[in-house]
Amino acid sequence: MCSTKRLVLLLSIILCYTAYSQEEFEGLGESEFALNHRFNPDYKLNFSIRSRYFMYRNKNFNFENRQLDFIHFSTINFDYYHSLSLGIQFRVRESIDGGSNELRLTQQFNYTKTNESFRFGHRLRLEQRIFDDLTALRLRYRFAIDTPLNGEKLNIGESYFLTAMEALLSLANAIKPQMGHRTTAQIGWLLSEKSKIQIGLEYRFEAFNITTEEKLFLLSSFILKI
Numbered sequence: 001m002c003s004t005k006r007l008v009l010l011l012s013i014i015l016c017y018t019a020y021s022q023e024e025f026e027g028l029g030e031s032e033f034a035l036n037h038r039f040n041p042d043y044k045l046n047f048s049i050r051s052r053y054f055m056y057r058n059k060n061f062n063f064e065n066r067q068l069d070f071i072h073f074s075t076i077n078f079d080y081y082h083s084l085s086l087g088i089q090f091r092v093r094e095s096i097d098g099g100s101n102e103l104r105l106t107q108q109f110n111y112t113k114t115n116e117s118f119r120f121g122h123r124l125r126l127e128q129r130i131f132d133d134l135t136a137l138r139l140r141y142r143f144a145i146d147t148p149l150n151g152e153k154l155n156i157g158e159s160y161f162l163t164a165m166e167a168l169l170s171l172a173n174a175i176k177p178q179m180g181h182r183t184t185a186q187i188g189w190l191l192s193e194k195s196k197i198q199i200g201l202e203y204r205f206e207a208f209n210i211t212t213e214e215k216l217f218l219l220s221s222f223i224l225k226i
Contacts, residue, residue: 025214027056028066030202032221046073055218067099068092073106083110103130117152120145121164134174142166149187159189162198178207186219194225 034048050069055061073087087106093099104127111122125140146162148154168180186200202217 027216029053029055029218034221034223036225042077044075065096067096081112100132118145118147134172136170136172138168138170140166140168154190156190156192159187162186176210179209180207181205196223
């Protein structure tokens with residue numbers, strides 16, 4: 001347990017130091033409220049609202065709203081390890097910062113495996129991102145690990161740690177192919193049988209095969225089962 005906490009602290013320090021050592025980088029926040037409902041062991045729905053905002057930009061600290069996302073996913077479980085999800089997302093930017101609104105369609109395949117107290121997850125996503133002036137196809141692969149921080153089983157009132165690495169490839173007729181990478185580390189708390197909160201950091205390298213854009217996100221979320 002002590003070694004896990006030290007690993008979490010060390011990773012957070014490294015992420016912060018790396019981000020703030022860059023001359024050109026952006027710091028953003030992303031807050032989410034999610035509702036999950038399981039109709040039966042094989043089918044569940046997820047609805048979420050997510051807000052993104054700037055906290056550090058152009059070498060200055062400031063708060064500026066960027067976008068608002070409305071997201072829905074339907075998930076079918078084939079068995080304990082495999083599932084398929086279909087999602088739709090609408091991103092509002094035009095009325096907030098003047099950017100392009102986006103309609104996003106998502107097809108997702110999940111594979112999870114548990115080994116003692118650790119759960120390993122593989123996620124493959126195919127996205128169609130429809131903007132005002134173009135449509136982009138994006139491929140995403142994520143590998144994630146989560147584990148309780150208080151023993152082998154997560155109980156109410158206890159915390160857990162999750163980390164993930166994700167690779168992205170975006171394709172569109174009007175632009176060159178873009179590659180990206182994301183590293184995430186979060187700590188969560190199981191508040192009750194139906195609610196939990198998570199907070200953490202995500203560091204993104206976007207379009208690193210063209211002109212690298214580096215962004216550090218402060219993530220926060222509240223997840224409720226209904």
